[in-house]
Each structure stands twice: as C-alpha cells, then as structure tokens.
Amino acid sequence: MKEFPAFAAEFADCIRVLHHQGHSPATSTNYSFKDDADRIWVSRSGIDKSRCSAEDFIHIDEYGKTLAPFEHMTPSAETGIHCAIYEMFPETRVILHSHDLYPVLFAHHKNTLHFEGFELQKGFPSVSTHHDEIQIPVFPNSQVMHDIKSHMESHKQALRYQVFMIEKHGFYTWGTSLFEAKRILESFSYLCKASWYLTT
Numbered sequence: 001m002k003e004f005p006a007f008a009a010e011f012a013d014c015i016r017v018l019h020h021q022g023h024s025p026a027t028s029t030n031y032s033f034k035d036d037a038d039r040i041w042v043s044r045s046g047i048d049k050s051r052c053s054a055e056d057f058i059h060i061d062e063y064g065k066t067l068a069p070f071e072h073m074t075p076s077a078e079t080g081i082h083c084a085i086y087e088m089f090p091e092t093r094v095i096l097h098s099h100d101l102y103p104v105l106f107a108h109h110k111n112t113l114h115f116e117g118f119e120l121q122k123g124f125p126s127v128s129t130h131h132d133e134i135q136i137p138v139f140p141n142s143q144v145m146h147d148i149k150s151h152m153e154s155h156k157q158a159l160r161y162q163v164f165m166i167e168k169h170g171f172y173t174w175g176t177s178l179f180e181a182k183r184i185l186e187s188f189s190y191l192c193k194a195s196w197y198l199t200t
C-alpha cells in the first residue's frame with residue numbers, strides 16, 4: 001500500500017502551474033521535498049509535468065536509493081543533485097528545478113551571473129535592497145551527478161542565494177518551504193529574462 005504525504009498533492013499542483021509557465025518542457029525537470037518525518041520524496045523519471053500528481057513522488061534514502069514500496073520505480077536521473085543539496089544545506093525542505101528558456105540564454109558562456117539594481121533581487125534570501133550586487137554561479141552541464149556536486153561543494157559560499165545555474169540546461173532553487181523556493185525560482189527567472197532583454 002503506497003501512502004503519500006498530504007504535501008505531495010499541494011506540491012504537484014504547484015508543479016503543474018510551473019509547467020504552464022514554461023519551466024518543464026518535454027518531461028524535463030525534477031522536484032523533491034522532505035516530509036514531516038524527514039523522509040525525502042523525489043519525482044519519478046520521465047513524467048509529463050502538465051499531469052504531475054501526488055502519486056508521481058518516490059521515497060528515497062539520503063543517497064538516492066529508492067525505498068519500499070517504490071523499489072521497481074526509477075527516480076529522476078538528477079536525484080544526486082537533490083541529495084547533495086539536502087546534505088549541504090540540511091534546513092532545506094523543498095527543491096525545485098527549472099528548464100526556463102531565459103536563464104539558459106542569459107547564462108550562455110558565463111561562469112557567473114551578475115544582477116544589480118533590480119527591485120526583484122529582494123526575492124533572494126537576506127537581500128533587502130536593490131543596491132546589492134548579486135552573483136549566481138553557472139556550472140558546466142554533466143550527466144555525471146558527482147561532477148555537479150563537486151562544483152557545488154567548491155562554490156558553497158556562492159550558493160547562499162539558494163540558486164545555481166547549469167549551462168545550457170537549467171537551474172535549481174531550494175528553500176525551507178515551497179513558498180520560499182518558489183519565490184526564488186520566480187525571482188531568478190525574472191532577473192534572467194530582464195537582463196537578457198536589456199543586454200541584447
């Protein structure tokens with residue numbers, strides 16, 4: 001008997017909304033959360049996010065191994081990134097991933113993204129004024145999750161805004177709640193879109 005935390009349904013509602021905003025074309029992206037018992041649930045591989053439901057989450061351990069009764073199901077190929085975020089930032093409860101187009105365009109051939117003067121920078125944690133200069137790291141894409149984890153570990157200080165970009169791929173955001181993670185996702189998408197139009 002599979003039982004899903006009540007939050008899974010609320011989370012799936014949000015994922016469908018994000019899909020309609022262009023964050024997850026062609027079954028891409030992946031999502032996870034920790035339930036009240038600190039168990040990790042990650043979205044399974046290959047699902048159409050326009051139809052995401054509570055039953056599309058799989059219970060995994062801290063190393064990404066699927067646990068009963070989900071052993072026969074395949075978690076997202078990027079589950080290792082989720083595990084790395086929970087390990088590095090233990091207060092994390094929700095992780096979002098996006099393949100939104102403008103961050104991919106704006107991050108092309110960059111190692112770091114700079115934002116300064118935008119009101120929406122205040123959507124990032126601990127930012128209270130548009131005067132701050134925000135720098136978000138861009139890591140090379142890889143199918144080897146350990147490569148991305150190595151970049152995360154060597155740039156931990158740069159991850160204080162709880163978002164990083166992967167070149168020609170997409171970005172990850174996380175937070176202590178869905179509210180916080182979604183706020184950062186929307187802020188980062190907006191800043192990349194505005195910056196792209198202002199610089200091209």
Ligand SMILES: [Zn+2]
Nearest residue numbers: 029078097170
């Ligand atoms: Zn991805």
